Every structure is written in C-alpha cells, then in structure tokens.
Amino acid sequence: MINTLFQSSLKQEINYSFNENDILQTALNNELTRIYQNSNTSNTGKEAVSSFTSESADNLIINALTQIAISTSNGSIPFQISNSNYITVYTTSSLNYDNKLIKLLDNGTRAYEVTSLDNRYYIRVACPILFAGENYYLETYKDITALFQIRENQFQIFFYSVIGIIGFSFILIFFVAYWLTKPLKELANSAIRISKGDYDLPVLQEGYDEIGLLTRAFNQMSTSLRQTMTELEASALRQENFIASFAHELKTPMTSIIGYADMLRSKKVSQEQLILYSNNIFKEGKRLEALSFKLMELIVLKKHEFQMRTVSASHFFETVQSVITPILKRDKIEFITKVAEMNLQLEPDLMKTVCLNLLDNARKSIDVNGRIHFLGNVEKDGYCITIADNGKGIESDEISKITEAFYMSDKSRSRATGSVGLGLTICSQIIEIHHAKMLIESVPGKGTCIYIHLKESKPNENI
Numbered sequence: 001m002i003n004t005l006f007q008s009s010l011k012q013e014i015n016y017s018f019n020e021n022d023i024l025q026t027a028l029n030n031e032l033t034r035i036y037q038n039s040n041t042s043n044t045g046k047e048a049v050s051s052f053t054s055e056s057a058d059n060l061i062i063n064a065l066t067q068i069a070i071s072t073s074n075g076s077i078p079f080q081i082s083n084s085n086y087i088t089v090y091t092t093s094s095l096n097y098d099n100k101l102i103k104l105l106d107n108g109t110r111a112y113e114v115t116s117l118d119n120r121y122y123i124r125v126a127c128p129i130l131f132a133g134e135n136y137y138l139e140t141y142k143d144i145t146a147l148f149q150i151r152e153n154q155f156q157i158f159f160y161s162v163i164g165i166i167g168f169s170f171i172l173i174f175f176v177a178y179w180l181t182k183p184l185k186e187l188a189n190s191a192i193r194i195s196k197g198d199y200d201l202p203v204l205q206e207g208y209d210e211i212g213l214l215t216r217a218f219n220q221m222s223t224s225l226r227q228t229m230t231e232l233e234a235s236a237l238r239q240e241n242f243i244a245s246f247a248h249e250l251k252t253p254m255t256s257i258i259g260y261a262d263m264l265r266s267k268k269v270s271q272e273q274l275i276l277y278s279n280n281i282f283k284e285g286k287r288l289e290a291l292s293f294k295l296m297e298l299i300v301l302k303k304h305e306f307q308m309r310t311v312s313a314s315h316f317f318e319t320v321q322s323v324i325t326p327i328l329k330r331d332k333i334e335f336i337t338k339v340a341e342m343n344l345q346l347e348p349d350l351m352k353t354v355c356l357n358l359l360d361n362a363r364k365s366i367d368v369n370g371r372i373h374f375l376g377n378v379e380k381d382g383y384c385i386t387i388a389d390n391g392k393g394i395e396s397d398e399i400s401k402i403t404e405a406f407y408m409s410d411k412s413r414s415r416a417t418g419s420v421g422l423g424l425t426i427c428s429q430i431i432e433i434h435h436a437k438m439l440i441e442s443v444p445g446k447g448t449c450i451y452i453h454l455k456e457s458k459p460n461e462n463i
Contacts, residue, residue, distance in 0.1 A: 002158060006151045013123055013144050014112060020077050021110070021125040021140045028065065028129070028138065058089050061131060065090045081129075082137045093141055095122070102126050102137040120145040183211050187218055194225065256284045308345045308434075313376050313383065316348060320355045321374070324363075333363060333370035340378045344454060346434055354427045358387045358450055361424070365391030365448065382436075382456050388449040394442040 061081060080091035086099040101113055101124060110127035122141050129136040260277040263269065269277065317339045328335045355374075362372050366389060375386040431438045435455055442448040 002151060002154045005154075006147070009147055009150075010114070010144070013142060013147060017112060017123040017125045017140060017142045018110070020142065021127055021138065024077060024079055024140055025127060025129065025138055028061075031065075058083060061136065062090050077140055077142075079138060079140045082139070084135045086137075089136070095141060097124065097139075102139065105137065107135070114144070121148045180211065183215055187215065190218065190222065194222070200226070254284075254288070257281050257288075308347060311344050311346060311348050313342045313344050314339050316344060316346075316351070317374065317376060319348070320352055320359070323352075323356060324359045327360075328363060328370075328372065331363060331366070331370065333366055333372055335372050335374065337374045339376035342376075342378050342383055344383055345456065346454065350430045350433065354430050354452070355385065355387070357424070357427050362387060362389035362391060362448065365389060365393070367392070379453065383454045385452040385454070386449065387452075388447065390447040393444040393446055393448055394440070395444055396442075399440050399442060 065081065076092070078093035078095070080093060081089045082099065082102055083089050086102060095117055097115070097117070101111055104111055105126060105128050107128055107130070110125065112123060112125045114121065114123055116122070121144050123144055124139060124141055126137055126139045129138055260281050264274065264277055317337060321335075321337055325335060359372065359374065363370070366372075369390075371390050373386065373388040375388075377384045377386065428438060431452060437453045439451040439453070440448065441451075
C-alpha cells in the first residue's frame with residue numbers, strides 16, 4: 001500500500017515536471033521571438049536565427065534565458081541548456097549531472113529520469129530545441145527528496161507498527177491461551193484428584209463454547225460419580241450392617257440353644273425345667289428356621305422372574321382376609337375391609353405375602369382396642385391397597401429405615417414376637433418387582449397407614 005501511494009505520487013510529480021518543462025520551453029521560444037522582433041529584421045524568426053553563427057546563437061539564447069524567470073509555489077524552476085555538442089551553455093542549477101539522458105533524445109521527443117545526487121532525489125526532464133539550425137537541449141529539475149522521505153517515514157512507521165502489532169499479538173495470544181487452557185488445567189487437576197479418590201470437587205465454571213460444553217459434561221460426570229460413590233458407600237455400609245445384624249440374629253438364638261442344651265446335657269433337671277428348657281430351645285430353633293426362610297425368600301426374589309396374572313380385587317382380598325381374620329379375632333382386633341372391584345395385574349402369592357406381612361405388623365403394634373382397615377380403591381392410573389391401624393405408630397426419622405434388612409423400630413417387641421426384621425425388606429422388594437410404590441404415613445401414639453399404589457400393566461407381563 002505504501003509503495004502504491006508512492007508510485008501514484010511519483011507519477012504526479014513526473015507530470016508536474018513535464019508541465020514545468022513545457023512552460024519553460026514556451027517561455028524561451030517567446031523570448032527568442034521578442035528579441036528577433038526588436039532586431040527589426042524582415043525575415044521570420046526561424047530565418048533570422050538560421051543566419052547566426054553557433055557562437056552568436058549561444059549568446060542569443062543566453063541573453064534570452066537571462067530574461068526568463070519561471071517561479072512556482074516551491075520557488076524558481078532550475079534548468080540548463082546544452083548545445084548539440086552536449087556542452088552546457090547556460091544553467092541556473094548548481095547540480096552537476098552527466099549528459100547521458102540528452103544523448104538518448106531524438107528530434108521531437110523528450111525523456112525523464114529519477115536520479116539522486118548528494119543524498120537528494122530529483123526528476124530530470126529533457127527535450128530538444130531547434131535554434132539557428134542546431135539542436136539545443138533544455139533540461140529541468142524537480143527536487144522530490146521529500147517524496148522519498150515520506151515513503152521512508154511510512155516504511156519506518158509500518159515497520160514499528162508491525163513490531164508493535166506482533167508484540168501485542170504475542171501478549172494477546174498469551175492471555176488468550178492462558179484463558180483457554182485454564183479450564184483445561186482445572187479439568188486435568190480435577191481428573192487427577194478424582195483418580196486419587198477425592199470426589200468432593202467444586203463445580204467448575206461453565207461457558208458456551210466447546211470448552212464450556214466439555215466443562216459442563218465434566219461437572220455432570222463428577223456429580224454423577226459423586227452420587228454413585230455415595231450410593232456405593234451407603235450400599236457397603238448397609239451390607240456391613242446387614243452382615244453384623246445377621247451375625248447378631250444368629251448369635252442370640254444359637255447362644256440360647258447351646259446354653260439350654262448344655263444344661264440338659266450336664267445337669268439333672270426336674271420335669272418342669274426340662275419342659276421349660278426344651279420350650280426355649282424350640283422357640284429359638286423356630287426363630288432360626290424363620291430367619292433361614294426369610295433369607296431364602298430374599299435370594300429367590302432377586303434371582304427369579306415372575307409372571308403377572310389377572311386377579312379380581314374382591315377375590316384377592318378374600319384370600320388375604322381368610323388367613324388373617326382368625327388371628328385378629330383371637331387378639332380381639334376389629335378388622336374392617338372395603339374393596340372396590342377391579343381386575344388387578346399382579347403375582348397373587350407375592351402380593352399376598354406383602355399384605356399378610358403388613359397386616360401382621362399392624363397387629364403387633366396394637367395393645368388394646370385395636371382396629372385395622374384393609375381397603376382397596378380404584379385410582380386414575382391404577383389401584384391403591386390401604387392398610388391402616390391405630391397402634392403405637394412409628395417415629396418420623398425411622399420411617400425411611402424400616403425397609404432395611406434386620407431393622408426393628410421396637411426391638412423388645414420384635415424379640416417377643418419372634419420377628420427377625422426382614423418382613424418389610426421382602427415387602428419392598430416384591431413391590432419393586434410389581435413396579436409399584438409403597439407410601440408410609442405414621443403418627444406416634446395414633447397409628448400407621450400404608451398405601452400400595454399398583455399401576456396398570458399388561459396381562460402375562462414378565463416381572
């Protein structure tokens with residue numbers, strides 16, 4: 001761009017130089033004509049000068065040139081005249097140029113060159129003049145040093161600008177690279193921390209570019225991994241508690257059985273003591289039997305698939321009622337049943353186990369004046385089985401724990417009734433198999449209400 005501007009300006013200066021040369025040539029011809037007219041000759045200007053000798057012609061031109069002064073806004077136009085022998089006749093310039101340019105001229109032609117002298121630049125324009133039968137050469141000079149200085153200054157400005165832009169670019173690239181790589185370094189450090197087992201990571205700042213998308217995905221992965229690890233830790237803790245509870249449940253009856261058996265073996269006891277010790281051994285043996293059956297049910301539920309069947313709600317409630325009613329009558333507990341008719345899709349034996357377990361738990365929670373409701377209601381997207389009692393109730397902080405294996409909210413009552421703490425665990429797994437939900441509401445001292453929400457399902461569906 002600088003060179004283009006320079007060439008355009010140089011072309012204008014060349015045109016100006018040609019114009020100045022034309023003006024000077026016209027002025028010189030006019031002055032020669034005036035001198036001729038003052039000589040009172042009757043011939044034309046060309047005939048008069050043709051009679052002059054070379055020396056007189058040179059003198060005439062010198063006299064004419066002394067009368068010429070061409071001035072511009074930049075001062076007078078420097079020029080010189082050379083004869084046909086390329087000898088300078090007259091000059092207004094102190095410049096000492098060679099005569100190579102005028103030697104290249106033909107009649108009626110003109111030429112120019114851009115040359116330098118004494119660390120300055122000039123445009124040199126030359127044209128031939130025919131006078132007194134001889135060729136003379138008119139040369140004009142125009143100082144264009146300022147044009148070259150402007151170009152040089154522009155090149156320097158451009159050079160320093162480029163250096164500045166490059167320096168600024170490096171600084172900008174450094175900060176941009178730091179800004180771009182900072183989240184990547186944070187991601188790398190977070191990944192290293194995760195690999196070392198530190199899952200409690202802060203949420204990294206997210207953006208809307210590709211790195212932001214990567215950061216968002218990493219945050220989601222970190223959150224999911226943290227949740228997974230929390231669940232795994234909770235699962236491991238539950239397994240440890242399960243094993244500890246299982247060992248405790250085995251230890252208690254086995255200790256009693258071994259102790260009573262040892263007394264029967266090593267001591268002589270009365271008939272009454274024999275019956276008492278044998279009865280205790282029998283009860284603890286039944287507890288071990290119940291425990292083994294419950295554990296077997298858990299294993300079977302996890303390893304088998306079950307097929308759903310269509311069962312009438314009234315028929316299902318009747319089968320449950322026929323089993324539990326004698327026990328409730330024995331304990332003088334009022335049993336209220338109300339069922340809305342609907343075809344249910346379920347595995348009858350498994351769901352019967354759930355209802356009997358829940359009804360039996362309700363029975364065990366009642367001391368006196370007991371009442372149990374066993375209800376069936378049609379819902380918008382399924383069927384709801386409700387079991388409500390007016391027993392002791394459950395504390396709010398224990399509701400979320402009662403479905404855990406071996407958990408017993410009232411351990412003394414559970415031991416007295418022979419419970420092993422696996423009933424609700426099995427119920428929750430059966431309900432999960434049916435893709436149903438169990439909701440427990442309880443108020444201590446007033447009773448408990450359990451809702452089982454069965455969703456509509458297709459007949460003959462494997463579960």
